[in-house]
Amino acid sequence: MRRSIWLFLSLCAALSLSLAACDRDAAPQKPPAASLGGPFHLIDQNGRAFTDQNLLGKPSAIFFGFTFCPDVCPTTLADMTRWLAALGPDADKVNVVFVSIDPSRDTPKVLKQYLGNFDSRIHGLTGTETEIARTAKAYGIFYKKVPLPGGGYTMDHTAGVFLFDRSGQFAGVISYGGDPNRGVAPLRELLKR
Amino acid sequence: MKRTILLALAGLLVAGSAMAHEYSVGSIKIGHPWSRPTPAGAVAGGGFLTLTNTGKEQDLLVSGVTPVADRLEIHDMSMTGGVMRMRARPDGLVIPPGQTVKLAPGGFHIMLIGLKKPLALGDHVPARLKFEKAGEVDIVFLVSNPPADGSGGMGGMSGMEHH
Numbered sequence: 001m002r003r004s005i006w007l008f009l010s011l012c013a014a015l016s017l018s019l020a021a022c023d024r025d026a027a028p029q030k031p032p033a034a035s036l037g038g039p040f041h042l043i044d045q046n047g048r049a050f051t052d053q054n055l056l057g058k059p060s061a062i063f064f065g066f067t068f069c070p071d072v073c074p075t076t077l078a079d080m081t082r083w084l085a086a087l088g089p090d091a092d093k094v095n096v097v098f099v100s101i102d103p104s105r106d107t108p109k110v111l112k113q114y115l116g117n118f119d120s121r122i123h124g125l126t127g128t129e130t131e132i133a134r135t136a137k138a139y140g141i142f143y144k145k146v147p148l149p150g151g152g153y154t155m156d157h158t159a160g161v162f163l164f165d166r167s168g169q170f171a172g173v174i175s176y177g178g179d180p181n182r183g184v185a186p187l188r189e190l191l192k193r
Numbered sequence: 194m195k196r197t198i199l200l201a202l203a204g205l206l207v208a209g210s211a212m213a214h215e216y217s218v219g220s221i222k223i224g225h226p227w228s229r230p231t232p233a234g235a236v237a238g239g240g241f242l243t244l245t246n247t248g249k250e251q252d253l254l255v256s257g258v259t260p261v262a263d264r265l266e267i268h269d270m271s272m273t274g275g276v277m278r279m280r281a282r283p284d285g286l287v288i289p290p291g292q293t294v295k296l297a298p299g300g301f302h303i304m305l306i307g308l309k310k311p312l313a314l315g316d317h318v319p320a321r322l323k324f325e326k327a328g329e330v331d332i333v334f335l336v337s338n339p340p341a342d343g344s345g346g347m348g349g350m351s352g353m354e355h356h
Binding site for chain 1: 229231232233234236237238239264266270272275276277278279281283298301302304306330354
């Protein structure tokens with residue numbers, strides 16, 4: 001089983017490389033303001049309050065997504081799970097955070113069940129529509145609800161993983177796709193700061 | 194009978210296997226339909242395959258149904274400026290004569306929306322696809338890791354048609 005997970009992850013890497021090639025001409029990503037986006041008040045997958053203050057003191061890797069997402073989000077969460085495994089004991093010294101930009105579907109209960117498939121140290125955050133909108137704006141995240149013709153909707157959203165150092169300074173974006181280990185070195189670097 | 198054997202073999206070789214299975218209807222050949230396993234709690238899954246039109250006329254993948262989900266839709270995914278966008282293609286997907294269209298991660302794909310249970314490694318997910326000219330065909334998506342032969346990558350045509 002473990003072997004097939006690694007195989008899966010390495011195959012994802014190969015897929016991601018081809019994606020990265022396709023994205024070469026895309027507009028450069030606009031980084032958020034040079035500080036931890038700003039204050040936010042959200043709820044984690046256990047129903048507990050979680051704010052920007054919970055992130056300070058450790059480097060953070062933050063990804064905005066939604067559980068309905070069939071491809072980019074589970075791939076990124078699998079990548080982040082891999083980074084935590086690669087960090088070994090240092091994994092407890094970083095924050096890895098998944099913020100839902102689809103709070104009406106992603107309740108804490110839904111997030112808890114969904115994140116049960118990934119590293120248990122990943123914080124899943126949701127909140128009111130207003131709080132999520134405010135948080136996304138502070139972090140420079142674009143998202144938009146798009147109705148599907150057959151009913152329901154999907155979400156467009158910024159897909160990179162945003163890095164912050166332990167004092168909350170913005171430290172870079174890990175783009176979607178590429179080597180599934182691509183987050184390990186930047187996180188190690190942030191641990192040295 | 195042949196299909197039963199094929200499926201049994203497929204079941205034995207699910208772990209990242211490049212095992213191919215194929216269907217055809219009219220001038221359309223359908224190569225290796227597969228789906229990723231879905232995390233528990235996921236309400237949607239993706240389906241991937243290749244469509245080859247061996248005929249002289251354009252055909253159209255119009256729609257489909259599956260018993261495992263409320264709806265089967267044809268979608269296109271793109272990444273522009275770091276933003277992931279997914280769009281339904283309610284008018285279907287054109288398969289030009291003599292060409293192969295890949296439905297693969299990062300591009301065109303089939304969405305199974307409203308999954309009745311998670312898709313697990315080794316599951317066989319039946320579906321019926323409808324083509325404008327070739328008509329209907331029953332296929333099985335093999336729930337597996339992306340194939341190792343590169344067909345899981347961003348497909349030729351799909352890469353050119355971001356919009």
